[in-house]
Amino acid sequence: MRNAKGEIGARIIEALEEAVEDAKGKPSGIRTRVVRVPRDVDVRRIRRRLGMSQSQFARAFGFSLGTVQNWERGHRRPEGAARAFLTVIERQPEMVVAALSG
Secondary structure, eight states: OOOHHHHHHHHHHHHHHHHHHHHTTOOOSOOOOOOOOOSOOOHHHHHHHTTOOHHHHHHHHTOOHHHHHHHHHTSSOOOHHHHHHHHHHHHOHHHHHHHHHO
């Protein structure tokens, strides 16, 4: 019979072995969800659809005005988490406003 530390250690080892199998692309029993974030997000289109100025959009969703302007001018592209957040804003703007309003 294992003691508590032995049981925890065995569970950690089992989880690590599953993670290695998953990383190799083998069935591992790990439940995953695939999330697809678009490569390109049209910030101007999202903002206009919401009927907001650049400053209103920036303030409402926590972006700097300069960032919104750079995205819209094509000087920069939203990356990573910003693309994901903008996708949520595009699809569920009321939910985002409610969540950020407290």
